[in-house]
Amino acid sequence: MNKSNRSYKIRQGENMSETYKKNIAKILKVLPSSKICIIDGRKYYFDKCRKKNIPVTPEEIVRQSIVAYFRWILRTPICYMQTEVSMKRYGYTNRKDRADILILRPDGKTILAVVECKADYVEITKDVIAQMIRYAKALNTEYAFATNGRVFIAYKYDKKKGYAPVKCPASYKQMCCSYTNKTPQMMSALKRDDxxxxxxxxxxxxxxxxxxxxxxxxxxxxxxxxxxxxxxxxxxxxxxxxxxxxxxxxxxxxxxxxxxxxxxxxxxxxxxxxxxxxxxxxxxxxxxxxxxxxxxxxxxxxxxxxxxxxxxxxxxxxxxxxxxxxxxxxxxxxxxxxxxxxxxxxxxxxxxxxxxxxxxxxxxxxxxxxxxxxxxxxxxxxxxxxxxxxxxxxxxxxxxxxxxxxxxxxxxxxxxxxxxxxx
Known part of the structure; x- marks a missing residue:
């Protein structure tokens, strides 16, 4: 195997070094959790990002936990987080998929990071990493993350390598200091003046x-x-x-x-x-x-x-x-x-x-x-x-x-x- 193939596999999530994995299960257990209410016998989270009740599912449990992680550990203001975001909102009118979590810069408009969330029984494989990177490329984010609530993997844009694995950032403020990828996608205008x-x-x-x-x-x-x-x-x-x-x-x-x-x-x-x-x-x-x-x-x-x-x-x-x-x-x-x-x-x-x-x-x-x-x-x-x-x-x-x-x-x-x- 030549050197370029080796580096490509690492970027795609194969042979991922433990250096770039952060075990967060214990951290998530002690964080404040979203409120749960019961409607017609079914459990719902109140999602503070979407400001509405969301059915409790294995993937939603992870998504709400990661919102708490960004809020309380990385100190990210809740107003700069979006959950379950349609790609149509950012101009991709032919796509039906949704990004799990988007982290915005302090301007409230440009995207800093995308987070791909999986249920806790789903392993973070090379296919999950590839999915995460597809979102990151489409939205031109600075960071890209993948998690199943047990491990948390961080990628960052590099001018020469594209998206490459890095140690998890220590704070939202640290993330905001990075401008390697200078052209983040803007949110689509919802309505035009006639x-x-x-x-x-x-x-x-x-x-x-x-x-x-x-x-x-x-x-x-x-x-x-x-x-x-x-x-x-x-x-x-x-x-x-x-x-x-x-x-x-x-x-x-x-x-x-x-x-x-x-x-x-x-x-x-x-x-x-x-x-x-x-x-x-x-x-x-x-x-x-x-x-x-x-x-x-x-x-x-x-x-x-x-x-x-x-x-x-x-x-x-x-x-x-x-x-x-x-x-x-x-x-x-x-x-x-x-x-x-x-x-x-x-x-x-x-x-x-x-x-x-x-x-x-x-x-x-x-x-x-x-x-x-x-x-x-x-x-x-x-x-x-x-x-x-x-x-x-x-x-x-x-x-x-x-x-x-x-x-x-x-x-x-x-x-x-x-x-x-x-x-």
């Missing part, structure tokens, strides 16, 4: 204040709120597909990404896609709508970030206020999004717009219009935007292609500068 509601500018100003700049024009508000909701709506997921300039590998839904800036790092929530360029390079590309500038002079931008595996940075900050042309046609009000080609190249400042446009034209000429601007797509105000609508798909193809062209342009310019310095 277009009629979004036509009320006062409503949009009040409820979308965190994503729309204060100086953004009134006539853009409905569209921007609709676009933001469309990016957040993970009931619709783009399938794997070959586009003109790239291949979409996976639509991850809404996840947290950590961005590198000259001033340091910050986290934000983006609709994240895994794509592969024609050159075979793989990227995670995120997009969201957010304010641009300093109060009270904020405008609104479409922020596109790229994670190339080494760093995550802004590839494009498209200011909607100056890059949307509003017109009317047979379908209704039309929002035409374009860009003049103004970008930054690392710490060297703005590139020459003429050079950028020439590079785009040489790579994908259909993006350049007669007005010598990069045209990215059109939207009408007649329907809710979701990622699977034809207008969004055309926009998606153009904006992702343009983003990767800009990445190649930056690499080209930085490469030329490096070569000149070496000369």
């Amino acid at each position: 277009l009629k509601t979004l036509e009320n500018s006062k409503y949009v100003r009040r409820n979308y204040d965190s994503i729309i700049g204060r100086q953004t024009k009134e006539e853009l508000l409905t569209f921007l709120a609709n676009m933001y909701d469309g990016l957040q709506d993970i009931q619709a997921i783009l399938p794997e597909k070959e586009y003109v300039g790239f291949k979409l590998l996976e639509d991850f839904g809404v996840r947290t990404m950590e961005i590198t800036t000259p001033g340091g790092f910050f986290n934000n929530n983006y609709r994240v896609f895994s794509v592969e360029s024609k050159e075979g390079k793989k990227y995670k590309i995120g997009m969201t709508i957010s304010p641009y500038g300093i109060e009270p002079n904020e405008k609104t931008m479409l922020a596109i970030v790229v994670d190339n595996g080494e760093k995550c940075h802004h590839a494009l900050q498209l200011i909607f206020d100056s890059n949307i042309a509003i017109s009317k046609d047979k379908k209704g009000t039309c929002y035409d999004i374009s860009h003049k080609g103004k970008i930054n190249v690392g710490r060297r400042g703005c590139a020459k717009i003429e050079e950028v446009l020439e590079f785009v034209k040489s790579t994908m000429p259909k993006l350049i219009g007669e007005d010598n601007r990069v045209h990215l797509g059109k939207f009408h105000n007649t329907e809710q935007i979701v990622v699977t609508t034809p207008e969004f798909e055309e926009f998606f193809e153009r904006i992702i292609s343009y983003t990767m062209i800009l990445e190649n342009f930056r690499a080209h310019k930085l490469g030329l500068n490096t070569a000149r310095n070496e000369e």
Whole structure:
């Protein structure tokens, strides 16, 4: 057996070292237990996470015990724990399975860990570990745990190995300090505002204040709120597909990404896609709508970030206020999004717009219009935007292609500068 096969088996739960197993049966026996009531002759737990009565079963006994373990031993606030969570809640509309326990970060939205619970007579085998890891990968958690109430096994995400066994963490606080896996899956929005509601500018100003700049024009508000909701709506997921300039590998839904800036790092929530360029390079590309500038002079931008595996940075900050042309046609009000080609190249400042446009034209000429601007797509105000609508798909193809062209342009310019310095 070669070395890579050995490490794979360990990660899948075979030959599990006792170092990574924690015997918790004695600990669970002394912890406060969930209240039991009897209804129509049947025993029920009151689940504080779901806030309802749950029938007592062998698996539920373990689940409630582990909730107590996280609460009293690892000091996890009960408000950051969810039990029996449908995967549909996190965007997987075709899945009927449920995660036993989810541990959230202190933001109350992003997932820190998933726990797979089995009845006490079920052994934690490689198949159980594989099931646990499937949940962890789908939800992009930092930690993954498996337990039968007798033993407790911990896995943690590693950039090189994926999910690998580790010693059980000592506390929830310790778990929260880890950010190796930077893109946890976000909970799906349960309900969207309809277009009629979004036509009320006062409503949009009040409820979308965190994503729309204060100086953004009134006539853009409905569209921007609709676009933001469309990016957040993970009931619709783009399938794997070959586009003109790239291949979409996976639509991850809404996840947290950590961005590198000259001033340091910050986290934000983006609709994240895994794509592969024609050159075979793989990227995670995120997009969201957010304010641009300093109060009270904020405008609104479409922020596109790229994670190339080494760093995550802004590839494009498209200011909607100056890059949307509003017109009317047979379908209704039309929002035409374009860009003049103004970008930054690392710490060297703005590139020459003429050079950028020439590079785009040489790579994908259909993006350049007669007005010598990069045209990215059109939207009408007649329907809710979701990622699977034809207008969004055309926009998606153009904006992702343009983003990767800009990445190649930056690499080209930085490469030329490096070569000149070496000369």
